[in-house]
Amino acid sequence: xxxxxxxxxxxxxxxxxxxxxxxxxxxxxxxxxxxxxxxxxxxxxxxxxxxxxxxxxxxxxxxxxxxxxxxxxxxxxxxxxxxxxxxxxxxxxxxxxxxxxxxxxxxxxxxxxxxxxxxxxxxxxxxxxxxxxxxxxxxxxxxxxxxxxxxxxxxxxxxxxxxxxxxxxxxxxxxxxxxxxxxxxxxxxxxxxxxxxxxxxxxxxxxxxxxxxxxxxxxxxxxxxxxxxxxxxxxxxxxxxxxxxxxxxxxxxxxxxxxxxxxxxxxxxxxxxxxxxxxxxxxxxxxxxxxxxxxxxxxxxxxxxxxxxxxxxxxxxxxxxxxxxxxxxxxxxxxxxxxx
Amino acid sequence: xxxxxxxxxxxxxxxxxxxxxxxxxxxxxxxxxxxxxxxxxxxxxxxxxxxxxxxxxxxxxxxxxxxxxxxxxxxxxxxxxxxxxxxxxxxxxxxxxxxxxxxxxxxxxxxxxxxxxxxxxxxxxxxxxxxxxxxxxxxxxxxxxxxxxxxxxxxxxxxxxxxxxxxxxxxxxxxxxxxxxxxxxxxxxxxxxxxxxxxxxxxxxxxxxxxxxxxxxxxxxxxxxxxxxxxxxxxxxxxxxxxxxxxxxxxxxxxxxxxxxxxxxxxxxxxxxxxxxxxxxxxxxxxxxxxxxxxxxxxxxxxxxxxxxxxxxxxxxxxxxxxxxxxxxxxxxxxxxxxxxxxxxxxxxxxxxxxxxxxxxxxxxxxxxxxxxxxxxxxxxxxxxxxxxxxxxxxxxxxxxxxxxxxxxxxxxxxxxxxxxxxxxxxxxxxxxxxxxxxxxxxxxxxxxxxxxxxxxxxxxxxxxxxxxxxxxxxxxxxxxxxxxxxxxxxxxxxxxxxxxxxxxxxxxxxxxxxxxxxxxxxxxxxxxxxxx
Numbered sequence: 001x002x003x004x005x006x007x008x009x010x011x012x013x014x015x016x017x018x019x020x021x022x023x024x025x026x027x028x029x030x031x032x033x034x035x036x037x038x039x040x041x042x043x044x045x046x047x048x049x050x051x052x053x054x055x056x057x058x059x060x061x062x063x064x065x066x067x068x069x070x071x072x073x074x075x076x077x078x079x080x081x082x083x084x085x086x087x088x089x090x091x092x093x094x095x096x097x098x099x100x101x102x103x104x105x106x107x108x109x110x111x112x113x114x115x116x117x118x119x120x121x122x123x124x125x126x127x128x129x130x131x132x133x134x135x136x137x138x139x140x141x142x143x144x145x146x147x148x149x150x151x152x153x154x155x156x157x158x159x160x161x162x163x164x165x166x167x168x169x170x171x172x173x174x175x176x177x178x179x180x181x182x183x184x185x186x187x188x189x190x191x192x193x194x195x196x197x198x199x200x201x202x203x204x205x206x207x208x209x210x211x212x213x214x215x216x217x218x219x220x221x222x223x224x225x226x227x228x229x230x231x232x233x234x235x236x237x238x239x240x241x242x243x244x245x246x247x248x249x250x251x252x253x254x255x256x257x258x259x260x261x262x263x264x265x266x267x268x269x270x271x272x273x274x275x276x277x278x279x280x281x282x283x284x285x286x287x288x289x290x291x292x293x294x295x296x297x298x299x300x301x302x303x304x305x306x307x308x309x310x311x312x313x314x315x316x317x318x319x320x321x322x323x324x325x326x327x328x329x330x331x332x333x334x335x336x337x338x339x340x
Numbered sequence: 341x342x343x344x345x346x347x348x349x350x351x352x353x354x355x356x357x358x359x360x361x362x363x364x365x366x367x368x369x370x371x372x373x374x375x376x377x378x379x380x381x382x383x384x385x386x387x388x389x390x391x392x393x394x395x396x397x398x399x400x401x402x403x404x405x406x407x408x409x410x411x412x413x414x415x416x417x418x419x420x421x422x423x424x425x426x427x428x429x430x431x432x433x434x435x436x437x438x439x440x441x442x443x444x445x446x447x448x449x450x451x452x453x454x455x456x457x458x459x460x461x462x463x464x465x466x467x468x469x470x471x472x473x474x475x476x477x478x479x480x481x482x483x484x485x486x487x488x489x490x491x492x493x494x495x496x497x498x499x500x501x502x503x504x505x506x507x508x509x510x511x512x513x514x515x516x517x518x519x520x521x522x523x524x525x526x527x528x529x530x531x532x533x534x535x536x537x538x539x540x541x542x543x544x545x546x547x548x549x550x551x552x553x554x555x556x557x558x559x560x561x562x563x564x565x566x567x568x569x570x571x572x573x574x575x576x577x578x579x580x581x582x583x584x585x586x587x588x589x590x591x592x593x594x595x596x597x598x599x600x601x602x603x604x605x606x607x608x609x610x611x612x613x614x615x616x617x618x619x620x621x622x623x624x625x626x627x628x629x630x631x632x633x634x635x636x637x638x639x640x641x642x643x644x645x646x647x648x649x650x651x652x653x654x655x656x657x658x659x660x661x662x663x664x665x666x667x668x669x670x671x672x673x674x675x676x677x678x679x680x681x682x683x684x685x686x687x688x689x690x691x692x693x694x695x696x697x698x699x700x701x702x703x704x705x706x707x708x709x710x711x712x713x714x715x716x717x718x719x720x721x722x723x724x725x726x727x728x729x730x731x732x733x734x735x736x737x738x739x740x741x742x743x744x745x746x747x748x749x750x751x752x753x754x755x756x757x758x759x760x761x762x763x764x765x766x767x768x769x770x771x772x773x774x775x776x777x778x779x780x781x782x783x784x785x786x787x788x789x790x791x792x793x794x795x796x797x798x799x800x801x802x803x804x805x806x807x808x809x810x811x812x813x814x815x816x817x818x819x820x821x822x823x824x825x826x827x828x829x830x831x832x833x834x835x836x837x838x839x840x841x842x843x844x845x846x847x848x849x850x851x852x853x854x855x856x857x858x859x860x861x862x863x864x865x866x867x868x869x870x871x872x873x
Contacts, residue, residue, distance in 0.1 A: 073777075086772075
């Protein structure tokens with residue numbers, strides 16, 4: 001393993017920001033840590049970088065314990081959330097900084113800077129001042145700077161956090177391509193699931209300093225480990241239920257579940273696509289509370305008339321009922337997951 | 341950190357302790373009873389009372405006159421604003437003796453007011469109060485105005501949008517944000533005026549005497565060391581209290597305020613109110629700050645054919661062993677050496693204090709560094725003579741003694757100027773450099789130094805100006821054949837005769853020009869991120 005964390009723990013005051021975290025990152029793997037703010041993601045990166053000492057546990061790089069090794073001798077790269085380009089240096093000098101620190105000769109350095117700037121899509125920008133760069137350009141320079149000393153592990157803290165949406169979507173694809181091409185080992189953190197799913201081979205969801213789930217983007221998306229992960233991924237139709245066979249007793253009444261679901265007292269996740277609107281008398285009677293246009297579909301908020309938590313349904317634009325309308329709801333077992 | 345601590349221990353704590361011990365220890369026994377005895381003397385009580393009330397009155401008067409100016413410089417945009425801001429700062433870096441002689445030339449016997457209307461103020465307390473305003477005007481304008489210019493006007497606009505009247509918005513939003521800065525400025529002015537020496541020495545005559553002047557008198561004229569020691573302790577306690585309060589307000593001031601670029605907050609004045617305010621402030625600056633200096637220059641030119649200036653080059657003046665003009669070079673040399681020492685010591689201390697992991701002890705040291713500004717300079721100077729005169733450290737014959745004493749006063753300014761800038765350097769910028777492979781020393785050189793280079797120059801300039809003007813300590817330890825400019829001025833003033841008086845004015849003018857030139861260079865270098873003092 002290139003990077004291994006063993007029961008890594010960091011406490012601020014009495015609170016454990018990292019709570020006995022175990023994590024492995026293999027060479028050439030791109031791992032994305034996903035979690036809400038305050039879940040300890042950034043602290044995880046800082047601990048690996050050597051900027052934050054561990055209170056207990058180990059950080060192993062190439063199998064060697066790095067306790068006491070200062071940041072500048074760890075050979076890992078970190079791209080900061082707001083880039084932290086050196087304001088008094090131009091673009092080229094920023095990119096060359098790490099090379100200078102590693103005593104790369106001047107001629108070689110200039111050639112390398114030129115290559116890197118080309119790689120990140122800013123050819124010939126070496127003499128520009130960093131103050132004059134747009135957010136996207138700054139992000140590219142920061143990436144080039146982090147890549148320059150060829151770190152064995154590249155860490156990215158909210159790499160696309162401050163950019164606008166369209167730029168973010170474009171850059172995330174570029175990043176993925178670049179990492180594939182260079183074979184870089186990457187550990188990134190983000191709070192944006194779309195970014196994590198697009199970038200990562202493996203997604204690690206964190207909650208309150210602990211790892212809540214780890215798996216491929218598809219695994220995490222299809223089978224969230226628990227109610228927290230499901231809600232964090234944007235699923236709101238989550239409720240406790242008692243599962244017996246292929247049916248579950250839930251606050252929404254009897255709901256069908258897929259074959260082979262875990263039995264007994266469980267948490268039920270109903271994807272919006274699994275909430276079908278039918279005639280008012282045919283299913284669970286609900287009142288439409290909201291109707292939100294989402295581009296490809298309409299999210300319809302529903303309040304069950306006999307009590308029970310709110311439901312969200314996804315339906316086609318022309319089928320969407322007006323707020324205040326009475327509708328019936330039927331459930332589709334294929335879009336329902338019984339969480340462990 | 342060890343070097344600054346050692347420096348202050350050796351050249352500050354040790355001499356002061358030595359002189360206090362000399363005063364209070366008799367035959368190996370401590371006579372703490374002396375404290376009560378001395379404080380009970382009516383004339384000493386009178387000195388203590390006068391010191392306190394003149395400091396309070398000076399502070400109040402300075403705030404009254406300078407706060408409108410702080411507003412004008414912060415929020416109004418008018419031609420010559422930057423130049424005027426620099427002009428206002430000139431008095432602050434002027435040596436106290438220059439200010440003293442300037443006011444003597446204005447309000448003293450044969451002064452401008454005497455000539456015009458027969459008004460003399462040099463026998464009244466007003467001369468001292470006005471000279472103190474002259475000096476500390478810039479403290480208020482810089483400290484309060486600096487923050488005022490950076491307050492986001494949109495905060496007030498937000499209050500206006502929520503239905504507050506302009507006055508109410510100012511009272512509820514601006515005033516609370518400014519209050520800690522006003523308090524800090526007031527405390528600084530109080531500190532400076534409480535320990536005032538040069539001004540009172542020259543303008544106070546036999547009637548008025550502050551604790552500092554009394555210490556000087558007791559030490560050098562009455563030779564009553566134990567009274568001087570007690571007074572030193574009293575002043576030390578008072579200054580310590582003021583500094584503790586100051587440190588507390590500074591901490592409050594660090595509460596998160598939204599600061600903006602001062603360049604965007606100033607507007608052209610509009611409405612008769614703002615124009616009247618601007619005119620009033622300009623008039624008060626002209627009368628209080630510019631006029632005394634102008635009179636000083638004029639008096640120095642009174643003798644035909646620059647006679648006073650030419651007399652300065654004459655070694656047979658009788659006052660000194662050398663020509664007075666020699667003092668200019670001596671002063672410049674001493675000040676340069678003192679600046680080097682102050683920058684090294686103060687810079688190291690600031691770097692140590694700026695570290696994020698600086699503990700409570702470090703922050704305590706922060707306040708201690710200000711002490712040399714408040715502790716009797718006279719005591720320090722005399723302490724040097726007593727404490728540093730025997731092996732292994734016998735410096736009494738060494739020229740370095742004067743620069744060391746001056747560096748003691750200069751170093752706190754270096755710390756004050758550097759610390760805010762060093763603290764403003766984003767820690768993550770340092771981390772970014774470390775992750776890219778820079779060792780801690782390399783981080784300092786590559787990240788910190790380029791960002792603080794200007795602040796370092798500004799700090800050096802302040803240290804230079806302060807060293808040049810240092811009087812209280814230097815008057816004791818400067819050798820008679822090598823007086824510094826302020827010492828020479830004071831000596832000339834203490835002698836009768838038109839020639840001596842004129843020479844003092846001429847020498848003061850030279851000193852003023854040197855200080856003003858140093859300051860104007862600084863003003864060009866100063867960035868908005870450097871500390872106000």
